[in-house]
Amino acid sequence: MSEIAAWHQVPGAPAPGSRLGLVDELADGAAALHALGDPAQPFRYILLRSGERIYAYVNRCAHFGVPLANKLEHLGVKPHSSIHCCVHYARYRWQDGYCEYGDCVGESLLAIPVSIVAGEILIAEQAK
Template identity: 55%
Template sequence: MTMPATPPHWSTLPHAPAPGTQLTMLNDLPDGQATLLALDTGGGPQQPFRLLLLRSGTQVTAFVNRCAHFGVPLAARQDLLIFKPHTSITCNVHYARYRWADGTCESGECEGEALIAVPLDVGTDGSISIGGAGQTPGSHQIPR
């Protein structure tokens, strides 16, 4: 068995947003919701930087909206996104299933690989932005 490929760092992807880029407000992310965002960061409307935000209680996690198996978006539109709140997200092209908590593929052609995590900052005012360059991607605790 070969080892899964190491995914690229999110900041090296085309049209990656700069740290500090404002994404949304915490109040716009219901608990248990998976939310797609398409950011125009220089690629124009035909080449947005696609993100997936997951909220689970006091945790907010961001991943690049890109299947580890085939490199396509997990879903092109919010209404096409397949997810089980707090549990999993499923690619609607080849049905690879990823764990909600860490983006690891647990079923499908890319089993053992993972979605590309993006660091977040959540301000005391509820603003959510791209985290700093030295920050470790993953879940971000919501400040109280």
Template identity: 30%
Template sequence: MTMSTQHLLCALDTIADGGACVVDAPLASGDTPVVLVRRGVRVWGYLNRCPHFSLRMDHRAGHINTYKGQVLMCAHHSALFRFEDGHCIEGPCAGATLTPVPVRVVGDAVHLTDQEPRPNTSLEGP
């Protein structure tokens, strides 16, 4: 996908530094909820699906818990996932990983860079 065909997901400031938000991304399978997490100018994207029971990670639509700006927390069983690689460090699915969705920060916006989730993908901002 070239820069001109990237899909805008949200403005960078939509995601609090150390926080997360949920956006719908136009993946090949259709519009899919994606969790975006941010630390400084870095943003990572993951399918909004906990590997424990394949449930959404938000306790109410669009609201994702984070802890100390370092990990995502699944609302259902409190599994903790690192921002930078989606690896579960604590909880019932320890050792599992979230499914990454490739995103890129361009200026002050977050873009989807591919329509298929791929393992271990994160790109730095400017």
């Protein structure tokens, strides 16, 4: 169980407005792993696309705080449905990051709010 409760508490978290990727580079039903910032301690995140909807999560398992995967081929992806951690096989719902199977059932991935501006996926401003 992690003590970090929000994406912006993760070390190296980028500021709202930061570019996470391009919509056109993410096929419908696809997942992508990315990292930003300091190579020694990068901010790792996952992008998922379902139609016009883009979901972003910190690449950090809710069970143990390790990355769900370091390479895309190791991330278990069921398009439009779920992703799973390659370490402990916790399964998270695509649309909300909720863990529905594994040692952290009931917990969720840290969602990153996104907005789409001119085809760019940006970190959205925090709701107040």
